Amino acid sequence: MRSLFVLEGSIEMAAEDKSQKLEMMRHSASHIMAEAVKSLFPEAKFAIGPAIEDGFYYDFDLTRSLAAEDLPAIEARMKEIIAANTPFTHEEISAKEALKLFAGQPYKVELINDLAEDKVSIYKQGGFTDLCRGPHIKASGEIKAFKLTSVAGAYWRGDEKRPMLQRIYGVAFAKQADLDEYLQRIAEAAKRDHRKLGKELDLFSLHEEAGPGLVYWHPRGAMVRQIIEDFWKVEHRRRGYDIVYSPHIAKVHLWETSGHWNFYRDNMYSPMVIDEIQYVIKPMNCPFHILMYKTQLRSYRNLPMRYAELGTVYRYERSGVLHGLARVRGFTQDDAHIFCRPDQLEAEVKDVVELAQFMMKSFGFEEYEMMLSTRPEKYTGTLESWDMATAALRNVLEKLQIKYQVDPGEGVFYGPKIDIKLKDALGRTWQGPTIQVDFQLPERFDVNYVGEDGHEHRTVMIHRTVLGSMERFFACLTEHYAGAFPLWLAPVQTVLIPIADRHVDYAAKLLAEMRARDIRAQLDERSERMNLKIREAQLNKIPYMLIVGDKEVENGTVSVRMRNGEDLGSLSFSGFLERIESLIKSRELAKL
């Protein structure tokens, strides 16, 4: 339908909103790229080429591998096509004709057959014809600003068992200024990459020789983590969670009971043998919490019970997917398992969703996506229980009037879930908080409570994290603030900078006072120039620099400089303490 508007001209076009127009232009750019590839690689087989956020891609099957060096030639050819302003024409032809037309194009043939329609839509521009629903721009000259950005492998139809194609990514905008702005933004984003900042700010490291995907938290990164964890613990106690600790390994038998050995084995490490019994390192904490729950007969009066644990788990991740702290092989989940009655499920889910929102807000994340993930292909349990759990999750989202998207088939094997996705500096999304209903584990472990009627009933379980994992959350947090952590999270909150060696004694007194008050302060007592100390403190993104010289020693003051360069001038030390303590207490999030 939309394609008709385009063909009919400008009146309807004006009604189309800007983003649709951009999307159409990007989609058209992918066709033009395909045409360029066709002229440079006549033997190319074409797969698909949609518009995506900021741009487009097209997947090709070529006789040789593309490298980044091939892009300029393709771009140049595209520019010729655009300069020629060749029209896009639309046609509806019979599937039979289409099969003939795309005879040498196996991927197109597959698409036509899968469509199973009598008529298919095709678009033609210059020397390139594509099977396509459209709509498209009127002529290639409408592409104003584009750039090819990268080449990558991509499986045909996203299936790793099918051929790997070569994908070329590009970006396209309505005008050159927008493209320039985009490229600028990407360059800026690269500067806040947590992997880069992790090194620069001495937050963490990973070691090839010790094993990929295993994280070493340096003192400063560890400090931030401790603050997050302390905050997390307090907020959980307040909400009726009990904090627990569990071991790191368990007998394979336990994982057989839980079903992980069947459904999750690909992500689990090989067993180790202890006294002739096989043990594996835990990929999840749930079975452990269940064992604790089951140590007593539980009454309906005691439910819900909420076991929370900062539980470190190890999962095998294929080598190609590891990514700094955002995707690792050993990580600590801010996990909890809620054991409740079916009638409590919805209220519990609601509390968890609200807690997750509170956490996001506390750490300054304003933008995140809520996803409702439904039943996957591989699953345990009955359809009825899946429907019931899914409905409970949906109800909570609706009642809280939260905007969410449905991710069909993305649930875990034991139940549906609500996920919160956080964005990194480059706009890639990472799954953070997750709330998963589980009717299966209680069955497998025979988890019960004694009801009002004196009989045993099946307990319902909720798995949930409200940050995700410490590693991934810390990665996103670092990128969100470009390493300039808010005052309450900053590993070093203030640094004392004596101007000359004779000021060190005074500075040391202030240091002791601040440390006594739990302010994370440091003293830079090196015999270096003040300018150097300021520069280094600035590069380390330390929120407050306290410069002390003759004047300050004499008056009992500090000269306060903030990391954004702002000079607050001379403050009485007590005045400064008052200021910083109140900002820390309020968990101020200002980005300085």
Place this chain on the structure above:
RNA sequence: GCCAGCGUAGCUCAGUGGUAGAGCAGCUGUUUCGUAAACAGCUGGUCGCGAGUUCGACUCUCGCCGCUGGCUCCA
């Protein structure tokens, strides 16, 4: 795991078929200074690992490991 690219000093990077350089960092000395880098000297690398080609490999070839961008998969 798959496709492509990359791997040189602690960091950021230059370099060549004839056995390696810069800046910063580090160390030593001098300097004691008012809001983003004082000055001088010194140290530092089996050029990711292992084979192969070659008179000779950091450079060319192959394999492996790791990293980067994607794909698949997931907190």
